[in-house]
Amino acid sequence: MHPVLFHLGSLVLPSYGVLAALGVLAALLLVHRTAPLAGLDPSHGWNALVLALFSAMLASRALLIALNLGNLRQHPRWLLALALVHHPLLTGIGTLVGLLAILIYARWARLALLPLADALAAPIALALVFEQIGCLLAGSDYGIPAADHSLWGSITCTSPLAARWSGTPLGIPLVPVQLYAAIGAAIVALAGTLVLRRRRTGHALATALVSLGLVLYLTECLRDWEGRGVLSLPGAGAVLDAPQLVALLLIVAGLLLLGRKEVAHA
Numbered sequence: 001m002h003p004v005l006f007h008l009g010s011l012v013l014p015s016y017g018v019l020a021a022l023g024v025l026a027a028l029l030l031v032h033r034t035a036p037l038a039g040l041d042p043s044h045g046w047n048a049l050v051l052a053l054f055s056a057m058l059a060s061r062a063l064l065i066a067l068n069l070g071n072l073r074q075h076p077r078w079l080l081a082l083a084l085v086h087h088p089l090l091t092g093i094g095t096l097v098g099l100l101a102i103l104i105y106a107r108w109a110r111l112a113l114l115p116l117a118d119a120l121a122a123p124i125a126l127a128l129v130f131e132q133i134g135c136l137l138a139g140s141d142y143g144i145p146a147a148d149h150s151l152w153g154s155i156t157c158t159s160p161l162a163a164r165w166s167g168t169p170l171g172i173p174l175v176p177v178q179l180y181a182a183i184g185a186a187i188v189a190l191a192g193t194l195v196l197r198r199r200r201t202g203h204a205l206a207t208a209l210v211s212l213g214l215v216l217y218l219t220e221c222l223r224d225w226e227g228r229g230v231l232s233l234p235g236a237g238a239v240l241d242a243p244q245l246v247a248l249l250l251i252v253a254g255l256l257l258l259g260r261k262e263v264a265h266a
Contacts, residue, residue: 001139001168003161015137023130024053027123030189037196038119038204040111045119048105052120053127055101056094063093092242114202121208122192128185128212136178139168143175143222167226177222184215202257209254217247 005013027049035045102120106113135141136155139162146154154173162168188211195204225241240248 001137001155001157001159001162003138003159003166016134016140019130019134019137020127023127023134026130027053027127030123030126030193031119034122034193034196034204035119037193037199038115038201039199040115040119044109044111044116045123047109048102048116049120049123051105052098052101056098059097060091060094092246112201114205118196118201118204121204122189122196125185125189125192125208125212129182129189132178132182132185136176136182138162138166140166141178141181142166142168142224143177144224145169146173146175174224175222177219180222181215181219184219185212188212188215202260206254206257209250209257211254213247213250213254216250217244220244220247 002015005015005018007013028046031045031049032042035042038045102116103113105111106116132141139157139159142157153176155176156173157163157168157170159168160170163170168174188208191211192204192208195207220241220243223241
């Protein structure tokens with residue numbers, strides 16, 4: 001794992017940040033292809049995607065600053081290191097704000113929401129491919145110990161920076177779940193693009209919701225649940241973590257969307 005691509009004096013270029021930026025670029029390039037397939041001007045897809053991604057980034061950073069305001073007052077230089085922090089809570093809040101930004105843009109531009117969502121589904125999945133590769137390099141969202149799960153392969157982190165920034169265990173073989181999540185997201189991006197060719201409004205979004213939900217649920221089974229909001233029942237122990245609950249909601253939403261007659265005959 002390589003949390004830092006290189007140092008330039010005191011400037012640190014984090015692997016996660018670079019891969020996330022590449023993911024944004026890849027998503028913007030893909031939306032130029034998916035938007036026309038959804039019957040939209042590519043500029044609308046570009047604008048909505050840029051607005052959503054930057055709104056999500058600003059919201060997650062603002063939350064992180066708010067949660068660490070006391071420490072930042074004592075150590076202002078730590079503000080530069082916040083860009084290196086990656087946490088499921090930040091991802092969740094950023095995602096919600098990004099979705100809200102898309103809704104606001106669609107209303108402002110007087111666009112039908114489903115075609116816009118269809119156009120954005122595959123590009124967002126493609127951005128997740130790069131994001132998960134960035135997680136792999138950074139050591140964040142790491143997997144469970146691979147000792148009893150040799151079928152899934154293993155990767156061992158030795159970077160002290162990964163332990164400091166993400167709490168990654170050092171010297172222990174871990175399941176490379178980030179890689180599997182990236183592969184799953186790539187399949188979702190491809191499927192979402194192909195489904196768009198059928199010209200059925202809502203199908204690309206529904207396909208992405210169901211398939212991303214499945215990828216998220218299954219890969220969470222291979223992630224370490226520390227700090228991921230574990231849900232448990234009395235006497236049953238841990239049942240789900242928060243991302244898995246979100247995954248189930250995505251699957252249900254996608255199935256309901258696929259079942260709408262209006263979608264099938266649009």
